[in-house]
Amino acid sequence: MSGTDSSQGGLTRRSFLKTTGAIVGTTAVAGAAYPTLTALAEERQTGQPASSEERISQGICRPNCFGGCRLNVHVRDGKVVKTSMAPYPDEKNNRICLRGISHPWRIYDPERVKYPMRRAEGTERGAGVWERISWDDAINEIADTFMRVQEEYGPQAVAKWSVSGNRGMIVQESYATLFNAINASSIGPGVDMANAYGTARVTGWIGIWSSNGPDDLVNAKNIFLWGNNLTSAQLQEWHFVADALEAGSRLIVIDPIYTQIAAKADLWVPVRPGSDTALTLSMMNVIVKEDLVDKTFLQDHTVAPFLVRRDTGKFLRMSDLGIEPTEGPVNSATGKPTIIDPVAVMVDGSDAPVPSEGAVNPVLLGAFTIQGIECDTAYRLLCDEIAQYPPETACDLCEVPPETIIELAHYAADGPVTHRCGWGSQAYDNGVHTAHAGATLAGLVGQYGFPGASYGPVNLGVYPGFNTKLSSAAGASTSKTVSIMDLPEVLNTGKFLGKEYPIKAAFVLEGNPLSTATNTNALLDALPNLEFLVTADSAMTDTARYSDLVLPIAQWFECEDVFGGRQANYVVHNPKIIDPLYESKPDSEIVRLLADKMGLSDKVFQSDEEWMRAYIDTPAGEKFGITYDKLKEAGVLGWHSSDPVIRWEGGVFTTPSKRLEFYVETPTLAGATAKKLDVEREHLPRFFPPAEAWPENEKYSEYPFTLLSERSMYMVHSQWFGTGWLRELDPEPTVKINPAQALEKGIDDGAYVECYNDRGRCVARAVYSEAIKPGTLVYPKNWQRHQHKAGSWSELSSSIYDPAAVNQSFMDVLCDVKVWDGE
Numbered sequence: 009m010s011g012t013d014s015s016q017g018g019l020t021r022r023s024f025l026k027t028t029g030a031i032v033g034t035t036a037v038a039g040a041a042y043p044t045l046t047a048l049a050e051e052r053q054t055g056q057p058a059s060s061e062e063r064i065s066q067g068i069c070r071p072n073c074f075g076g077c078r079l080n081v082h083v084r085d086g087k088v089v090k091t092s093m094a095p096y097p098d099e100k101n102n103r104i105c106l107r108g109i110s111h112p113w114r115i116y117d118p119e120r121v122k123y124p125m126r127r128a129e130g131t132e133r134g135a136g137v138w139e140r141i142s143w144d145d146a147i148n149e150i151a152d153t154f155m156r157v158q159e160e161y162g163p164q165a166v167a168k169w170s171v172s173g174n175r176g177m178i179v180q181e182s183y184a185t186l187f188n189a190i191n192a193s194s195i196g197p198g199v200d201m202a203n204a205y206g207t208a209r210v211t212g213w214i215g216i217w218s219s220n221g222p223d224d225l226v227n228a229k230n231i232f233l234w235g236n237n238l239t240s241a242q243l244q245e246w247h248f249v250a251d252a253l254e255a256g257s258r259l260i261v262i263d264p265i266y267t268q269i270a271a272k273a274d275l276w277v278p279v280r281p282g283s284d285t286a287l288t289l290s291m292m293n294v295i296v297k298e299d300l301v302d303k304t305f306l307q308d309h310t311v312a313p314f315l316v317r318r319d320t321g322k323f324l325r326m327s328d329l330g331i332e333p334t335e336g337p338v339n340s341a342t343g344k345p346t347i348i349d350p351v352a353v354m355v356d357g358s359d360a361p362v363p364s365e366g367a368v369n370p371v372l373l374g375a376f377t378i379q380g381i382e383c384d385t386a387y388r389l390l391c392d393e394i395a396q397y398p399p400e401t402a403c404d405l406c407e408v409p410p411e412t413i414i415e416l417a418h419y420a421a422d423g424p425v426t427h428r429c430g431w432g433s434q435a436y437d438n439g440v441h442t443a444h445a446g447a448t449l450a451g452l453v454g455q456y457g458f459p460g461a462s463y464g465p466v467n468l469g470v471y472p473g474f475n476t477k478l479s480s481a482a483g484a485s486t487s488k489t490v491s492i493m494d495l496p497e498v499l500n501t502g503k504f505l506g507k508e509y510p511i512k513a514a515f516v517l518e519g520n521p522l523s524t525a526t527n528t529n530a531l532l533d534a535l536p537n538l539e540f541l542v543t544a545d546s547a548m549t550d551t552a553r554y555s556d557l558v559l560p561i562a563q564w565f566e567c568e569d570v571f572g573g574r575q576a577n578y579v580v581h582n583p584k585i586i587d588p589l590y591e592s593k594p595d596s597e598i599v600r601l602l603a604d605k606m607g608l609s610d611k612v613f614q615s616d617e618e619w620m621r622a623y624i625d626t627p628a629g630e631k632f633g634i635t636y637d638k639l640k641e642a643g644v645l646g647w648h649s650s651d652p653v654i655r656w657e658g659g660v661f662t663t664p665s666k667r668l669e670f671y672v673e674t675p676t677l678a679g680a681t682a683k684k685l686d687v688e689r690e691h692l693p694r695f696f697p698p699a700e701a702w703p704e705n706e707k708y709s710e711y712p713f714t715l716l717s718e719r720s721m722y723m724v725h726s727q728w729f730g731t732g733w734l735r736e737l738d739p740e741p742t743v744k745i746n747p748a749q750a751l752e753k754g755i756d757d758g759a760y761v762e763c764y765n766d767r768g769r770c771v772a773r774a775v776y777s778e779a780i781k782p783g784t785l786v787y788p789k790n791w792q793r794h795q796h797k798a799g800s801w802s803e804l805s806s807s808i809y810d811p812a813a814v815n816q817s818f819m820d821v822l823c824d825v826k827v828w829d830g831e
């Protein structure tokens with residue numbers, strides 16, 4: 009049982025319950041008898057009452073785990089008694105996990121937020137003393153405060169603050185519409201962007217992640233998993249890997265930790281945390297040295313032969329040589345003709361440059377001075393970079409023996425090869441370069457565009473038929489997105505990008521940033537500058553606990569929504585299966601109430617059905633035969649053939665040149681940030697050590713452990729944190745430590761230890777694990793603060809990020825560990 013509900017930071021259970029009005033949670037979690045569930049169990053034991061017939065409806069499970077599993081929701085006497093797997097039309101997508109079967113607990117969780125609640129007057133934020141209020145009062149207070157704050161400080165002073173918590177479309181659309189209408193700021197979540205931008209700047213953008221479909225793994229001869237703990241974090245995908253292993257694929261896992269999936273691998277490579285880019289550059293070094301490159305692919309499908317000007321770092325264009333650009337077809341977006349100004353390349357035997365398209369056998373490796381302009385081929389620049397990483401040198405950086413680097417290079421060149429980059433190696437400062445390097449490595453050996461060959465994180469099929477412009481139809485917000493890493497500074501100074509930028513009120517939805525973000529002490533220190541913080545959630549999360557107002561939202565089976573994409577290429581309808589419990593309301597209704605109160609009723613749809621129709625019934629959707637009526641009738645409709653998705657077929661990319669642009673001509677920022685981008689360092693994949701977790705860092709002698717997080721299969725981020733059925737299996741926060749190092753520190757297996765650095769601390773139960781690389785500590789992330797004896801993991805990480813990706817550095821963290829003294 010979850011007996012870890014300790015007192016800390018004012019957020020004690022007892023103070024939480026000590027309220028003026030009626031309040032959420034009359035049953036203690038610790039050791040409690042869970043009345044609702046006990047009642048359900050009793051009902052089951054005594055057999056199904058004759059009067060109660062089971063009704064089964066299909067819904068969709070939709071946390072951000074990429075799964076998107078269809079579920080049968082079994083209802084008896086108006087109560088959800090069970091959830092089970094519901095089939096997709098193609099059985100390869102059928103699955104459910106332990107979280108999926110524990111929805112009844114989540115729905116009837118005695119700790120669920122049941123009523124709108126306001127922080128009791130005169131109490132501190134986070135003190136946990138709440139007053140139950142009416143919906144009218146809650147809506148009036150939010151609307152009045154938002155209008156007052158905008159009047160006083162400008163429209164940007166209200167911020168929409170979401171992270172990744174739910175993939176329902178109407179929830180997202182409805183809030184986006186409202187916050188666009190009032191020109192609110194957004195807080196950028198700063199998650200997952202380093203591998204997204206690292207790959208996109210090389211291959212071009214086609215949605216956030218773009219590897220081949222998981223059912224294509226079986227076509228790969230060699231599968232590399234780079235920091236991708238698939239058996240915990242994409243467990244819905246494991247069966248595709250198992251199929252591939254059965255079909256004879258070789259599995260190579262690159263991870264500092266001997267994870268469950270590493271145990272299934274043919275080769276496990278315990279790379280030093282934060283050094284994948286050095287390893288990848290070294291593999292390329294071997295590939296070039298041994299001439300394993302795919303020369304034709306490099307010439308025809310990459311920018312390798314493009315000439316790069318030494319003076320500007322830009323591609324040499326024919327216009328630089330006096331050849332006037334010509335007009336191409338009209339661009340439908342701008343209504344203007346495209347300008348065709350080909351990039352110059354050299355071809356064998358010629359002494360003058362020619363346009364790249366149509367050039368036969370262009371020179372890959374060379375330096376030229378053309379009309380006085382000094383140039384190198386992009387491939388030469390790449391080779392110069394990778395020449396710095398022979399295996400003997402790289403070994404010192406990545407702790408992988410030279411012979412293993414050579415072996416890895418041979419596997420990477422032996423196609424078809426699939427590389428899956430997870431989110432581990434990108435969660436460091438400069439993480440964007442791991443994906444930039446990886447995407448380049450795959451191109452060097454031509455591993456794109458055919459079955460079994462791809463580089464990227466998971467494939468997320470994003471249905472192209474939805475009207476994704478709906479929420480900004482009347483205009484996008486004129487205010488900015490402020491990344492969560494910049495937020496403390498913006499709140500503290502009232503400035504952003506050098507200008508006045510006060511943010512005074514925020515509305516948190518689909519996120520629990522005070523648990524899931526980095527450096528939460530810096531956030532907590534800055535939040536007093538916010539006059540008003542509202543959270544709409546069904547769980548009393550860290551963020552809800554720190555808010556001024558908490559709104560109870562209807563959970564997924566209590567309202568209608570639509571879901572598209574993720575790891576099955578289907579659009580799924582989720583009907584309202586039971587009525588919203590207690591006083592909870594669907595998010596879209598909350599939006600309507602707020603809009604009404606703020607005089608914006610005409611900006612929002614007056615019913616979910618209208619919203620769904622406007623979102624689903626599009627000309628693009630019609631081409632797929634998908635309409636709201638058909639979807640509601642069928643429950644699930646496919647939009648892709650049952651063949652695996654293959655990305656970049658024919659070696660055609662979505663970059664400006666349609667080629668693989670491992671040399672990035674114009675590196676850009678991934679989002680609005682106060683930081684400047686050093687363009688020079690971003691053209692090519694380069695190794696930069698982590699900003700903090702590296703021996704050269706001065707903090708290293710004091711804090712010698714690199715603190716890594718893992719995804720627990722018992723939670724999706726912080727969701728399911730209070731689910732009793734899962735807490736019986738996984739009762740409290742833990743941290744894995746290598747036994748040899750634990751002994752040195754006098755730490756017994758199972759003892760409470762304190763992990764700490766100069767930013768914060770966290771107390772958890774030590775678990776001896778030989779699977780842990782010495783020098784690292786590994787914790788399952790996103791337990792709530794009150795579930796720890798003291799502190800919280802998110803206190804230890806820093807706000808470090810690099811502007812190319814605007815991504816949080818979850819793993820770039822140093823700390824030390826000691827036996828907890830009970831304080």
Ligand SMILES: Nc1nc2c(c(=O)[nH]1)N[C@H]1C(S)=C(S)[C@@H](COP(=O)(O)OP(=O)(O)OC[C@H]3O[C@@H](n4cnc5c(=O)[nH]c(N)nc54)[C@H](O)[C@@H]3O)O[C@H]1N2
Pocket residue numbers: 072073074172200234235236237238240241242262263264265267279280281282283284430431432433716717718719720721722723724725726819
């Ligand atoms: N159960 C569950 N599933 C989830 C989630 C969840 O919270 N719970 N979250 C979902 C989301 S939003 C995401 S983004 C994905 C994340 O999916 P994954 O990235 O697969 O998940 P992690 O558990 O973070 O795994 C990262 C792995 O990287 C390793 N690692 C750390 N540093 C390095 C390094 O420098 N190099 C290499 N090669 N490896 C390193 C870690 O040891 C770990 O095994 O999971 C999704 N699925």
Ligand SMILES: Nc1nc2c(c(=O)[nH]1)N[C@H]1C(S)=C(S)[C@@H](COP(=O)(O)OP(=O)(O)OC[C@H]3O[C@@H](n4cnc5c(=O)[nH]c(N)nc54)[C@H](O)[C@@H]3O)O[C@H]1N2
Pocket residue numbers: 071072171172173174176179199200431435516517518519520521523524525544545546547549561595717724725726727789790801802818
């Ligand atoms: N240490 C560490 N921290 C990490 C990471 C890591 O690797 N290590 N990974 C990061 C990554 S990749 C991610 S994506 C983030 C995820 O971070 P978050 O998205 O903040 O994580 P969740 O716990 O899923 O929070 C979602 C919240 O939304 C609520 N919610 C669910 N459905 C709905 C809905 O329909 N409406 C409303 N209003 N609320 C809803 C849930 O109850 C939950 O409290 O975590 C990041 N945090």
Ligand code: SF4
Pocket residue numbers: 069070071073074075076077103104105106107108109244724
């Ligand atoms: S939590 Fe994810 S993997 Fe589990 S049932 Fe739900 S969607 Fe599927």
Ligand SMILES: [Mo]
Pocket residue numbers: 172199200
């Ligand atoms: Mo994520």
